[in-house]
Amino acid sequence: MEKILVISTMYPSETNPTFGIFVKNQVKELKNRGLSVDVAAVNDPRAGKLVVLKKYLIWILQVIYILLTRGWKYDVVHAHYVYPSGQLALLFKTLFRTRIIVTAHGGDLDKMAKKGQFFFKRTKQVLHEADHVIAVGEKLKIDMVTAFEVSEDKISVLNMGVNRKIFTPISQEIAKRTLEIPPPSIMILFVGNIIKAKGIEELTAAYRHLKENYRNLELHLIGAQKEPAFVKRLQDKITTNSIKDVTIHPAMEQRDIAIWIAAADVFVIPSYMEGFGLVALEAMSCHTPVVGSDVGGLHYLLQDQAGVLVKPKNKTSLSNGIESILKNDNLRNELIANGEEKAQLYDQEKLIGQLIKIYHQE
Template sequence: MSAKKVLVLSNMYPTEKAKSFGIFVKNQVEALRERGLEVDVIAVTNPSMDKLNVIMKYLHWLLKTLVHLLVKGRKYDVVHAHYVFPTGMLGLLYKKLWNVRLIVTAHGGDIDRMANKSRRIRQWTKTILHEADHVIAVGQKLYEQIHEDFDVPKENISVINMGVNRNIFRPIEKALARKQCGINEQMIPILYVGNVIRQKGLIELIEAFSKLKKENPNVCLYIIGAKKDASFYHELLQKIEENNVQDVFIYDAMNQSEVAVWMSAAEVFVLPSHLEGFGLVALEAMSCHTPVVGSDVGGLSYLLRDGAGILIEPHNVQSLYEGIKRVINDAEVGKQLIQKGEIRAQENDQQYLIEKVVQLYSPPEGMNYA
């Protein structure tokens, strides 16, 4: 019988002001509630990364969680922690004190970056991964890293990504979508959605777009996302100005239904990340029937393989330029990418994947989804 009371802990969760901050966690929470589970959430909702803000928001989150642990901790069947460290540490307190089942979802940055910040954090990460009742990895490469680098038994890890909400991310007729977005019908829109940070390969994207623009004056580039790093954002603007690149438009993060329209409007969606746990945003673009060009890293390597997208070398402007150009110049290539992308979207439908998560909350003996 499924667990009925679930506590979700996360160091990212969206608000009306920060719409995209951990939106994938909120999507899963809402999907769990639709399944009839009682789900409470204790999360960080402030996306600010300046030093003082980080200290204050994490301190507030820690104190709130500790009070909750002591007062209400015993009432849950399952605690589901998103991100191994630091969230998993808080989840571990519930497990130790109240013997609740602990599920931890690793999203990528917690394994690739956070665990490598210091020897102590790496050891804590390993402890959490071993103490959890089950670990969810959002991508195949992440699953392998957790098994190989942290010695977690394969039977204790499942590969379950956050899934795409196909009720929101669905195809809209391109001309209509472009009209809604205010895009001139003569233009060829290229789209990036995600945080405006260096690790997403945006400097390379500007350089690749600059080359495309010289050959085809009708291309335009739209960047939609939260400006997480003010100094990098100014560097990006400087790059655009120095190279005199025209028709680059940068917008703040939008809600999902707005993003879905932009995805349908785009001729090609690009994700030139330096590292990526899974790349859910690429899957969302596929679900909107837009071809995807993305880096051959992390979860994207698996998501875009076998012709579901075009894989390019990370940090490589020429490879990115050629990948985008292929889609723009060859309608047949675009058509094939859309067909295979639709199959990927079906395989990763949130409704299907949420069942796997629910089963992990109270699994039969020996169950494994890896």
């Protein structure tokens, strides 16, 4: 039995069940295929300098302990996020010549590597020294080749895939009844971290404009409040401007999120940057039309009428994109049909086979 070590800066816990859930889902599928998988990961999403220092120190010590006590046992070390996960993975290659696979998810190239020369150089080092690099979206691959000068033949574009057993089409009527939402309601839904970079201010402004003509419209935001000051400012703006029927929900389990997505009339992902946009794919898998910013991986995922692409940081474009679905049933049906094709293409069970092939490459 092949033995894999997964190193990640995000992984769920009982307290934080959705933090890095996509990594846990992949690990579960690998185990289902008969691989032996150990995990060394950060499972605390909290911010703050002292908290971050403490949780990363504990994580680094955990990885070093594994390295020194049983590091030689692993056939592959798979790091999620280039730095610092990939840097730790390289220790196994240095000591035991272990095969190293690194997955870039977006923020590691778009944010971490841009924090300064130190982080850029470390990121570039990991990308060059890893045996194979996975980009979850086409835009990330382009960035690796152009900005980090990585050889194209060592890069695979492979996203985490959608779990179609969880994110599956169900009747909108049943979903709304389950959530106790009145049938006449028209629901706009966002799922993700409640942070400024997700474009939630623009979404709220677009919703406010649409609410003038669609009285039954509701806006639901589901996610972890990682920027409390931003959430407070958002709530104050909602109150000051008397924006009705906006609800902010805490992070939820995936099965609950799937019901909310099925109940929604439009799913919106107005991010400023996005490595792939897995949550948009999850909405497609539930047959809910998607409106997303024309950035990063969303540009590729939503093209060819699989979704409606809008200008990032632009409330007017966002409002028009949402309304195009609300008033055009033909467009809605076309988006659902094309979204289903994308969901089939990126089915998690299919993609896991491609990942295992990457593990086996020499």
